[in-house]
Amino acid sequence: xxxxxxxxxxxxxxxxxxxxxxxxxxxxxxxxxxxxxxxxxxxxxxxxxxxxxxxxxxxxxxxxxxxxxxxxxxxxxxxxxxxxxxxxxxxxxxxxxxxxxxxxxxxxxxxxxxxxxxxxxxxxxxxxxxxxxxxxxxxxxxxxxxxxxxxxxxxxxxxxxxxxxxxxxxxxxxxxxxxxxxxxxxxxxxxxxxxxxxxxxxxxxxxxxxxxxxxxxxxxxxxxxxxxxxxxxxxxxxxxxxxxxxxxxxxxxxxxxxxxxxxxxxxxxxxxxxxxxxx
Amino acid sequence: xxxxxxxxxxxxxxxxxxxxxxxxxxxxxxxxxxxxxxxxxxxxxxxxxxxxxxxxxxxxxxxxxxxxxxxxxxxxxxxxxxxxxxxx
Numbered sequence: 001x002x003x004x005x006x007x008x009x010x011x012x013x014x015x016x017x018x019x020x021x022x023x024x025x026x027x028x029x030x031x032x033x034x035x036x037x038x039x040x041x042x043x044x045x046x047x048x049x050x051x052x053x054x055x056x057x058x059x060x061x062x063x064x065x066x067x068x069x070x071x072x073x074x075x076x077x078x079x080x081x082x083x084x085x086x087x088x089x090x091x092x093x094x095x096x097x098x099x100x101x102x103x104x105x106x107x108x109x110x111x112x113x114x115x116x117x118x119x120x121x122x123x124x125x126x127x128x129x130x131x132x133x134x135x136x137x138x139x140x141x142x143x144x145x146x147x148x149x150x151x152x153x154x155x156x157x158x159x160x161x162x163x164x165x166x167x168x169x170x171x172x173x174x175x176x177x178x179x180x181x182x183x184x185x186x187x188x189x190x191x192x193x194x195x196x197x198x199x200x201x202x203x204x205x206x207x208x209x210x211x212x213x214x215x216x217x218x219x220x221x222x223x224x225x226x227x228x229x230x231x232x233x234x235x236x237x238x239x240x241x242x243x244x245x246x247x248x249x250x251x252x253x254x255x256x257x258x259x260x261x262x263x264x265x266x267x268x269x270x271x272x273x274x275x276x277x278x279x
Numbered sequence: 280x281x282x283x284x285x286x287x288x289x290x291x292x293x294x295x296x297x298x299x300x301x302x303x304x305x306x307x308x309x310x311x312x313x314x315x316x317x318x319x320x321x322x323x324x325x326x327x328x329x330x331x332x333x334x335x336x337x338x339x340x341x342x343x344x345x346x347x348x349x350x351x352x353x354x355x356x357x358x359x360x361x362x363x364x365x366x367x
Contacts, residue, residue: 047302220292221312228298228310241300245289253292 001031001107007096010104013186016196027118031094031107038082038095043068047236050075054145056109060234067234071109081106089118112170112187116232121243123175123250125231131166131182132156137202138166138182139276140173142230147207148264150191155269168193173201173231175247180255201255203276210261213268215275223257224248280357282325283367288318297321297365311363316342317356331357 001007043061050057057077059070069083080099085092092114096106116126130141130149134156141149149168156163166182169189173182184195206218206226218226227248235241256279262268285301295318299307313321319341320334331353338349360366 051306221294221296221310224291224296225310229308235298235300236302238300241287241298245298249289249291 002033005033006102007031007033007104007107010102011107013104013108013188013192013194016184016194017186027090027092027114029092029094029110029114031096031110033098034095035098036095038063038068038084038093039070040064052145058113069110069113071106071113073105081110083110083113085114085117089114108187112232115172115185117234117240119172120233120240120247123243123247125173125227125233125244125247125251126170126185127173127227127231128169129171129230130168131171131184131199132163133166133197133199134160134163134273136199138199139202139272140171140182140204141207142204142226143207148209148262149207150189151264152205152207152260152262152268152272155264155266156273159266159269160273165191165193166195166197166199173247173251175250175254178254180251203279204252204255204257205272205276206257206259208259208261209263211263213260213262213265213271215258215260215262215271217279218257218259220252222259223252226257226259227252280330280366281328282321282360283365286325286365288313288321288325294318295321307364309363311360311365316352320353320356 040063043063046060046062048059057072057075061068066084066086070079071081072079080097082095083092094110130153132139132153141152143149153165167184167188168191170185170187171182172185180201181198182201183198186194188194231244233240233244235244258275260272285299285304287298287300288295289298295313297311297313320337323337334353335349338344339346
C-alpha cells in the first residue's frame with residue numbers, strides 16, 4: 001500500500017499483532033487504491049455469495065490460474081474491493097476502489113479472506129463468534145447474525161467480574177497437538193477488541209433467543225453442523241473442504257458443544273457457565 | 280433415481296455426514312447424518328441410476344438381515360433422502 005495512503009491511519013486494529021520478525025510468512029498482499037477493475041474477459045464466474053443480508057456480498061471468479069473476488073459491503077452496495085489471489089492463497093493483489101466514505105472495510109475484508117483461505121489446510125478456522133474468557137478458559141458463542149452473541153458475552157462480563165472479551169466477531173480457532181485453542185484477531189465486527197491473546201477452549205455454545213433459559217448438549221453431528229456453518233472457507237475447492245472438515249471434526253470431538261436457548265440476562269450466563277464447567 | 284451431484288460423504292466419529300460442497304449446491308444448507316450401512320449403500324450407488332430393489336440386494340449381500348427387514352430399512356432411507364432433497 002502506498003506510504004501516503006490515508007488508510008494506514010485507520011488500520012490500528014493490526015497494531016497489537018505486529019512482530020519485529022515474522023517466524024514465517026503465510027501470505028503477502030499488495031494493496032492499491034485504484035478505480036481500475038482486475039476482472040479480465042477470460043474470468044469464469046463460479047459463485048456469488050449474497051445469502052445473508054448482514055454479510056458482505058462476494059462474487060467469485062476463476063482467473064489467471066487463481067481466484068478473483070469482487071466484494072460489496074452488503075447486497076445492494078457498490079463493489080468496493082477486488083482481489084486477485086494466487087491458487088495457493090499465498091499472494092494477492094488488492095484494488096481498493098474509490099469509496100464515498102473512506103473506510104478500512106475493504107482492507108480488512110481482503111485480509112480476512114486471505115487468512116481464512118490460506119490457513120484452511122493448517123487446522124486453523126476463522127469463525128463467526130463472540131469469545132469470553134473466564135478462569136483462563138475460553139467460551140465460544142455461535143449463532144446467526146442478530147442472535148445475541150455479543151449480548152451474551154456482555155452478560156458474562158457483567159455477571160462474572162473477572163470475565164473478559166477475547167474477540168466479538170471473528171476469532172481464530174486452531175487445533176494444536178490435540179488441544180483446541182482460540183486466538184484474538186484484528187477483526188472483531190463492531191466492537192473494537194483486537195487482542196493478541198489466546199486461551200484453551202472450555203466449550204462452544206450455539207445461541208438462540210427464547211422466552212426462557214434452557215441448555216442441552218449437542219450431538220456430534222449437531223455440533224459439526226453448528227461449527228461448519230460458523231466458519232469461513234471455500235468449500236467448493238476440494239483441498240479447502242478437506243482442510244475444513246479435518247479441523248471442524250477434530251474440534252467437535254475435542255470440545256463439548258451446547259445449545260443454549262436464552263433470554264439476555266445474567267441467569268443465562270450462570271446456566272451456561274455451570275453447564276460447561278460441570279458437564 | 281439418482282443422487283444429485285456435488286455432495287461429499289465424510290466420516291464423523293462412528294457415523295458419516297453428507298455435505299454439499301459444490302457451487303451448484305450453494306443454497307443446500309442441510310446436513311445429513313448417515314450410519315455405517317446407509318453410507319455403504321450411498322457409496323455403492325453414488326453417480327449411478329438405482330432403485331429400491333438394488334439397495335435391498337446390496338444390504339443382503341453385506342449384512343445378515345432378512346429380506347423383509349432390508350426392504351423396510353431401504354424404504355425408510357430412500358424416503359429420508361427424498362425428503363432431504365439429495366435425489367433427482
